[in-house]
Structure formats: C-alpha cells, structure tokens
Amino acid sequence: MTDGTWITLISIAVTIFFMLGTPVLLVIFYWVIGCSFVIDLPIDNTGNELLNVFNKGFALLAMPLFILTGDLINQSGIARRLSDFAYSCLGWLRGGLAMAALAACGLFAAISGSNSATTATIGSMLHPEMVKGGYDERFSAATAAAGGTVGIIIPPSIIFIVYGFLMNLPISDLFIAGIVPGTLMVLAMMTSAFIICTLNGWGFLIKLSPMRVIKTAIGAWLGFFAIGLVLWGIYSGKFSPTEAAGVTVGFCIIVGMISYPLNKIMGDSTEKPVEAKSLASMFVVEGFTLMSLPTVVSRSAQITGILVPLIAVSVAMQQVMSSLGAKEVVGEFVTGMGGYHAVLFTSMAIVFVTGMILESLPVTIILAPILAPIAMSVGIDPIHFAVIFLVGASIGFVTPPYGLNLYVASGVTGVPYFRLLRYTVPYLVALISIWFIVALVPDLSLMLLPAR
Incomplete structure (x- = not known):
C-alpha cells in the first residue's frame, strides 16, 4: 500500500x-x-518536539495560574457575589436572571480565563435558581453553556496565551484586543435571552432597588478589584500576563484565608444573600481554610495536567502535518479563494467547521500557524486575525457534535445533552452575528491597543 x-x-x-x-x-x-x-520520521524527533514545548514555554506558565485563579474565586465566594450584583441590576427585566447569569459569566471570565470553568461555576450556582424562578431547565442549562464561551475571549484568556506563544505575538496586546469583542458577545447573548424570555413569559421580576444594587456592589468589591488589578497591570505594562496571573492567585489566597475567620467572628451565615448581611460582613467574602487549599490546587493541577500535554502533542502533530505538506495544501486552497475578504471568510469557515469536532486548543495549535500567515499576507492585522480566529473557536464550545460547554452544562445541571441543544440555537445566532461584525470592523479589536 x-x-x-x-x-x-x-x-x-x-x-x-x-x-x-x-x-x-x-x-x-x-x-x-x-x-x-x-x-x-524518527520517533525521537517527536520526543524532542514534546520537550521543546516545555523548555520554550515560559508564556504558558500563566495558564495553570489562571486556572487556579478560577477555582479560588469560586471557592472563596467571590463568584457568588458577582452573580448577586448582576441579578440586582437586571432582575427587574423579563429574563433578568438569565441575563444576570450571562453577565456573571463575563465577570467570572475577566478573572479566570477558562470557558469550561465559567460554565461549570455559573451553571452550578444559577441553574437551580433559574429553575426555581420559572425558567425552563433546558434553557437555563443552555444559557450557562453559551455564557461560558466568553471565558476564552474576555481577558485574561488561557487560549490567547497559547495563541501568542505559537505565533510570537504580545500576549498583553491579545488580552486587550479581546475586551470589546468579548463584551459584545455578552450583550448579544443577553439580548437573545431577553427576547426568548419575553416571548415565553419566563422569569419572576424583582423590583429595581438602588439600595440593593449598592449593597451587592459593595459585596462584590473584591471581585471588581481582582478584575481591575489584572487589566490595570497588563494594560499599564506593570505586569506581564504571567506576573498578573501570579499576583491574582496571591490576592485570591489572601482574601479567602482572611475572610473565613472574619465571617466566623461576625456571625453572618454564608448562606445569606448579600443584601441581608450586615454592612461590615459585606466587605469580606465567605473565604476558605488552609485545609481546603490543597483540594483546590489539586483540582486546578488536574486540569493543567490535561491541557499542557495536549499542547505538546498538538505541536508534534503540526510538525507531522507539515512534513505531509498539509500546510501547503490548505494554504493554496485558502489563497486561491482570492483577496482580503475571500481569505477572511474562508478562514472563518475552516475554523467554524473544525471547531464543531475538535476542542479550541488543538484547533488553535493546528490551524493558527497555517491560516495566520496567509491572513497577514493579504493585509489582515495579526492581532485582529487572532481575535477573529479565537471568537470562532469559542463558538465551537456550543456547536454540536463536540460542544464542550454543552457537555459541561449537562454534567453540572443534570439536563441531558440532546435536550438542551434546541435552546442553544438563538445564542449561536447571536454569537455568529457578533463574529462577523468583529471580523468586518477591525477597530473593535484594535481600538484599545496602544499605538503600534
């Protein structure tokens, strides 16, 4: 043969x-x-490629730290405070709790950088509340799944770190470029949720109370501070992404370990909603003990232990595909489509179809080195293309048959995978619409970047 x-x-x-x-x-x-x-191709060459990823992967050090950050803000209660604030602002609208869940996903993503962690955390917290509040359980699970897509777009982002490492692009610039597109994704999904809930009459309304908004904002101040710390440090150049991740982990550990004994002293139950707590206790979160810290670190290490070897073996796969001439074949196909817009839309189609069957990490590692140089050759800004590429990859998280977020949402909510597919369609329409807008309007990705 x-x-x-x-x-x-x-x-x-x-x-x-x-x-x-x-x-x-x-x-x-x-x-x-x-x-x-x-x-x-010598097998020892594959081993060398795997080793080189770890030897040259300083930028990847931020990844396990941001994964740990996501677990820490969930364990400490910061994530709960952020979701309470979102609900107090939006609960007076039809579908307010669904929109609050999406807003909470955006806030959580701004600290954690992980899509699956965002879906799991917000889904486990707010799905029971949504069902009790009169929402269809399938819609509630689909909302958590869709909201998690912004976990890799709103900075900090684990996949932006990988992309920057592969393509030798400034990770801080990639983070900044993801702010506006990620925000637009959240707003588009909130609009879809509002329309769906209005048509179906889902959700109980709460009165808009300025005092409740103020109290929940005070209760969530540590979450806002963590978000501001990351963005300020990276945007101002005070921190590299890796340093920002380390600082955020340290901040979350200190907050969690100080808050736990203070809550015990104040005597406020951790089950109370923020607006029912005393003023003093609103300034601290639920926290955790030193004894619970190893469990949190172990859970984060397990996720890192899955992702990092996948990066390494995908780089080896990229080398084999290069030896087979796959890069040239795909490159000729995409280039043969024509000029700027033809290359842009063909690349988007390839990313979308591939994202339907593969997770974003192998999609990025395999396709980015092939498509990004072609895009740059027709005049597409490399930072802009990175955002286009990764927004498309993020949509794959809620696109069957793979749809990782759909499996995660199904797991944490108990809603069977195939039963929640129907309610992902409106969110897919919203996300794809924003994807095309971001692709056609480069300033949405580049407007916040310093002059280059």
Missing part, C-alpha cells in the same frame, strides 16, 4: 477511537506515532 493509503487508514482508525470516547490527547498521539512510522 502507498503512504497515502496508510495515512488514510490511520486517520480513519483514530477517528473511530475518538467517536468511541478515547481522549483527544491519545487520539492525536496515536495519529502522530502512526504517521511518523509511515513517513520515516
């Missing part, structure tokens, strides 16, 4: 493994090893 036939058979085999539930890491690894044998 020819090399092409062998590679086709290997690709079919690993696709079957993937459909049977084999982890993506192993699927990619099997493909890399099998193809290496076929094209006579």
Whole structure:
C-alpha cells in the first residue's frame, strides 16, 4: 500500500477511537506515532518536539495560574457575589436572571480565563435558581453553556496565551484586543435571552432597588478589584500576563484565608444573600481554610495536567502535518479563494467547521500557524486575525457534535445533552452575528491597543 493509503487508514482508525470516547490527547498521539512510522520520521524527533514545548514555554506558565485563579474565586465566594450584583441590576427585566447569569459569566471570565470553568461555576450556582424562578431547565442549562464561551475571549484568556506563544505575538496586546469583542458577545447573548424570555413569559421580576444594587456592589468589591488589578497591570505594562496571573492567585489566597475567620467572628451565615448581611460582613467574602487549599490546587493541577500535554502533542502533530505538506495544501486552497475578504471568510469557515469536532486548543495549535500567515499576507492585522480566529473557536464550545460547554452544562445541571441543544440555537445566532461584525470592523479589536 502507498503512504497515502496508510495515512488514510490511520486517520480513519483514530477517528473511530475518538467517536468511541478515547481522549483527544491519545487520539492525536496515536495519529502522530502512526504517521511518523509511515513517513520515516524518527520517533525521537517527536520526543524532542514534546520537550521543546516545555523548555520554550515560559508564556504558558500563566495558564495553570489562571486556572487556579478560577477555582479560588469560586471557592472563596467571590463568584457568588458577582452573580448577586448582576441579578440586582437586571432582575427587574423579563429574563433578568438569565441575563444576570450571562453577565456573571463575563465577570467570572475577566478573572479566570477558562470557558469550561465559567460554565461549570455559573451553571452550578444559577441553574437551580433559574429553575426555581420559572425558567425552563433546558434553557437555563443552555444559557450557562453559551455564557461560558466568553471565558476564552474576555481577558485574561488561557487560549490567547497559547495563541501568542505559537505565533510570537504580545500576549498583553491579545488580552486587550479581546475586551470589546468579548463584551459584545455578552450583550448579544443577553439580548437573545431577553427576547426568548419575553416571548415565553419566563422569569419572576424583582423590583429595581438602588439600595440593593449598592449593597451587592459593595459585596462584590473584591471581585471588581481582582478584575481591575489584572487589566490595570497588563494594560499599564506593570505586569506581564504571567506576573498578573501570579499576583491574582496571591490576592485570591489572601482574601479567602482572611475572610473565613472574619465571617466566623461576625456571625453572618454564608448562606445569606448579600443584601441581608450586615454592612461590615459585606466587605469580606465567605473565604476558605488552609485545609481546603490543597483540594483546590489539586483540582486546578488536574486540569493543567490535561491541557499542557495536549499542547505538546498538538505541536508534534503540526510538525507531522507539515512534513505531509498539509500546510501547503490548505494554504493554496485558502489563497486561491482570492483577496482580503475571500481569505477572511474562508478562514472563518475552516475554523467554524473544525471547531464543531475538535476542542479550541488543538484547533488553535493546528490551524493558527497555517491560516495566520496567509491572513497577514493579504493585509489582515495579526492581532485582529487572532481575535477573529479565537471568537470562532469559542463558538465551537456550543456547536454540536463536540460542544464542550454543552457537555459541561449537562454534567453540572443534570439536563441531558440532546435536550438542551434546541435552546442553544438563538445564542449561536447571536454569537455568529457578533463574529462577523468583529471580523468586518477591525477597530473593535484594535481600538484599545496602544499605538503600534
């Protein structure tokens, strides 16, 4: 058999493994090893590539720290305070709790940088409240899944760190470029939620109370401070993204460990809503003990232990694909489409289709080095293209058949995967609309960047 036939058979085999539930890491690894044998690429070369990722991956150090930050703000109660504030501002509108869940996803994303963590945290907190508040449980689960998409767009973002590492772009510039598009994504989804809930009459309304807004804002001040600390440090150049991640982790640990004994002294139950707490206790969150810290760190380490090897093996896959000439084939196909807009829309289509079957990490590692140089050759700004690419990848989190956020939302809410698909459609329409607007209006991504 020819090399092409062998590679086709290997690709079919690993696709079957993937459909049977084999982890993506192993699927990619099997493909890399099998193809290496076929094209006579030394196996030790694969080992060297894996090692080089870790040796040259200083920028990747921010990733486990931001993952840990997400777990810490959830464990400490900061995430709950942010969602309470969002509800106090929006609860007077039809669908206010759904919109509050989406706003809370945006606020959580501005500290954690992870889509699945955003979906899991906000879904587990607000899904029961939404069901009790008269919302359809399928819509509530779909809202948590859709809201999580901004976890990799609103800075800090784990996937922006990976993209910047791969393409040698300033990660701080990528973070800043994601602010406006991420905000627009949240607003578009909130508009969809308002329309859906108005048509169906879902949700109980609460009176807009300025005093309640003020109290919940005071209760959420530590979350706002953490968001401001990250953005100020990166935007002003005081911190690198890695340093910002370290500072935020330290801040969350200090806040959590100081808040716990203070809450005990004040005697306010952690189950009370913020507006029912004493004024003094609103300035501290629920917190956690030193004994609970190893569990939080262990949970974050498990996620990091999944992501980092996946990055390494995807880089090895990229080398094999390069040896097979995949870069040239895709490059000729995209370039052959024509000029600026043809290349732009073809690249978007490739990212969208690939994101339907793969997680954003392998999509980024495999496709970004192929598509980004082509985009730059027709005049697309590399920072702008990065935002376009990653907004498209984020939409894949709620696009079947893969749709990682759909699985996460299903897991934390108990709603079967296929039952919540129907209610993701309006959110998909909103997200895709914003994606095209961001692609066609570069200033939305570049307006906050310093002069370059």
